[in-house]
Amino acid sequence: MNLEQVDKKYLLHTYARNYVNFKRGTNATLFDEKGDDYIDFTSGIGVVSVGHGNRRLADTICEQAKNIIHISNLYLIEPQALLARKLVELSGYDMRLFFANSGAEANEGAIKIARKYGEVDGEVKRYKIITLKYSFHGRTITALKATGQEAMHTYFGPFPDGFVYAESIEEIESLIDDHTVAVMIELVQGEGGVEPQDKEKVQALSKMLKEKDVLLIVDEVQTGIYRTGELLASNLYEIEPDIITLAKGLGGGVPIGAIMTNLKDIFKPGDHGSTFGGNYLSCAAANEVIDILEEEKSDGTLDERIIYFEERLKEIERDYPHLFEKSVGLGLMRGLRARSSDILSAVVKKSFEKRVLVLKAGRNTVRFLPPLTIFKEEMAEGIKRFRSALDEI
Template identity: 85%
Template sequence: MTLKEMDLEYVLHTYARNYVNFKNGIDATLYDEEGKDYIDFTSGIGVVSVGHGNKRLSEAICEQAKNIIHISNLYLIEPQAILAKRLVELSGYDMRLFFANSGAEANEGAIKIARKYGEVDGEIKRYKIITLKHSFHGRTITALKATGQEAMHNYFGPFPDGFVYAENIDEIEKLIDEHTVAVMIELIQGEGGVEPQDKEKVQNLAKMLKEKDVLLIVDEVQTGIYRTGELLASNLYEIEPDIITLAKGLGGGVPIGAIMTSLKDIFKPGDHGSTFGGNYLSTRAANEVIDILEEYKNSGRLDELMIYFEDKLKEIAKRYENLFEKEVGIGFMRGLRAKSADIQSKLLQKSFENRVLVLKAGRNTVRFLPPLTISKDEINEGIERFEKAIKSLEQ
């Protein structure tokens, strides 16, 4: 039985896989079992923030694994406390953290915080949460209902009540009523087409919500941990949310999620929990990721390569105006908006055939989420292969 046959026989068919067997990787380059190299512009969907095979991260993980991997949150976890302190100090926000295992879990926890905030003397007074159409907040039942894409809601109902979808930021205020407790947004919609929100509109929204005592939850599962050039996209947008959720790039590949909140005493013991969340292994890895990326940011190298990558994609968008509407995104969270779903689909497949990995996103967008430590040579090689894929469409 081949590996592909084994996968098809024993693994649930929830992914439209490309059947390639990667054996190792160095930074933004992956190698399959035949030794062929692939330029990775996906970083495991924004997860492998410090690249594949990062020596510092692997050594930190190995060192921790030799001592303690897990003890549970019933006891003090040294790297967890250190990570919480660092994220608070680097963000500049006066917050406390809860650690989970994924972005969906972090968003579930954020929703629970908002719902508890809406209670008065144990009675539910406010429970509605407004999210945006085209948003994506996770695959669990509640996070899926928070996702403002109707297609995502097929088959899995009945869903929890209390979610309202705004067409855009401009529409949010008129949807707020006496039962509204929070607004939950992505500052850049990833699955929704790498679509950045307007900075001034976001700032006005944050001010209005504060005046109305409605919580602002910012889903930074994809935008967080220097993906946009700053530790948080919230820093870039110069706002102070009440709740921020993190995951993906925080662990560099080790599963971890986090909730940051200014509601520092909202939860009491027993209100929320996680068996694995924030254990020794995941928080030790996350601390090393933060070390690496903070140094990289301070060196100026991160900003330099983000600009370089952006310029390359803008050149492609201009050169192939027959295929693309525009280039979109911020930092190393970018996209090329194709003129049709057919162009997008064919280009994803042709890119894979030319050994450059890219992603699909909404609004017919080809999405790019390279490792933050990608080299200029890897950018050049990846763009060259991507352009070959484009040219193969025109033949």
């Protein structure tokens, strides 16, 4: 029985896999068992932020694993405290943090914070949360219901109630009522088509919500940790949310999620928790990831990569108008909007054949999430292969 057969026999069929067996990686280049190289424009769906085989991250993980991997949150965890301080200081927001294991968990925690905020003297007064059409907030039952895509709600009910979906930023205000406690948005919708929100509209929304005492939750699971060019997309949009959620690129591949909030005393012991969340290993890794990316941001290297990659995608948009309507996105969270779902599927399939990895996203979008440390040579080679794929469609 070969490895593909083992996979199909013993694992639930929740993924439409490409059956390639990667054995090692160097930054944005992966190598399979035959030694063939692939340019990775996916970074594990935005997770491998400092690249594959990053020596600094690997050394940090190994060193930490030699000492303590996990105790529990019943005791002080030094790298957790240091990571919380680092994120607060770099973000510029006066907040406290809670660490979880994933983006879905972080969003669940954010919803719990909002719901508790809506209680008065133990009685539920406000509980509704408004999210946007095309949003994606995770695959747990509550996070799935928060997701504004009806196709995601086909099975798994009954769902928790209290979620309202707005067609656009502009519609949100009209949906607020006496039971509304929060609005939850992504500043760039990832699964929803790599679609950035309009900055002025977001700023107006933030101002209006503060006036109405409605919390603003910003889901930065994909946009956070320099993916859009700043530590947080919230920094880029120049707003101050009440709650921010993080995951994906924070650990460089080690699972970790985080909630940041200015509601510093909203939880008391016992209100929330996580067995694995924020343990020694994940927080040690995240501290090193932040250090690496902060250095690359400070010396201008990250900004140069962003400009180069954006220019290459705009050239593709110009050169292949029969395939793509426009380029979208921010930072190194980019997309090309295909003219049909058939074109999208053909592009992703043909790209894989040319050994360049890209992703599908909503609204017929080819999504690009390369490692933030990707070399210019890797970008150039990946774009070359991508163009070769397009030439055959």
